[in-house]
Amino acid sequence: MNYMFENGFLGTRAPFFMDFVTIIVAFLPFLMMVAILFAKRKKYKIHQLAQYTLFVTSLIVVTYFEMGVRIGGGFDAFMKGSSVSHNYAFIVLIAHIIIATITLFVWVMAITRAKKYLRENRHVKIGKITFSGVVLTSLSGIWVYLLLFVY
Numbered sequence: 001m002n003y004m005f006e007n008g009f010l011g012t013r014a015p016f017f018m019d020f021v022t023i024i025v026a027f028l029p030f031l032m033m034v035a036i037l038f039a040k041r042k043k044y045k046i047h048q049l050a051q052y053t054l055f056v057t058s059l060i061v062v063t064y065f066e067m068g069v070r071i072g073g074g075f076d077a078f079m080k081g082s083s084v085s086h087n088y089a090f091i092v093l094i095a096h097i098i099i100a101t102i103t104l105f106v107w108v109m110a111i112t113r114a115k116k117y118l119r120e121n122r123h124v125k126i127g128k129i130t131f132s133g134v135v136l137t138s139l140s141g142i143w144v145y146l147l148l149f150v151y
Helices: 016-040 044-071 074-079 086-116 124-149
Strands: none
Touching: 016 044, 016 124, 044 074, 044 086, 074 086, 074 124, 086 124
């Protein structure tokens, strides 16, 4: 597990695991757009598989991230090298956590609704909300990363 805390590969103060997670979070909206394109092209089985894969992968990445944060000493430990106000960074972090948590629950609802109404498009609206949440989660996560490890 020591590799997690070696210098990252993005050229910032972040450890490896933060860089790894940030890259995945940054690409998630684009990967989700590809999954949505499958549905628009009526390739519903591929769309379903892509969505399940993205969801499960996201849960694994969040677990990996949380392990790294806990083992690494938490928010305060990662905040040490930053010139940003602790309170400001903490508020941004809380906003990110709220957005990410709501998005997770909405994503579960979208998957459940899609599974229940497999042949209907009843999950399209909640899918759009989920996609918006993923984009906001990605942007706010990148914002937190920048505050902690760049500024």
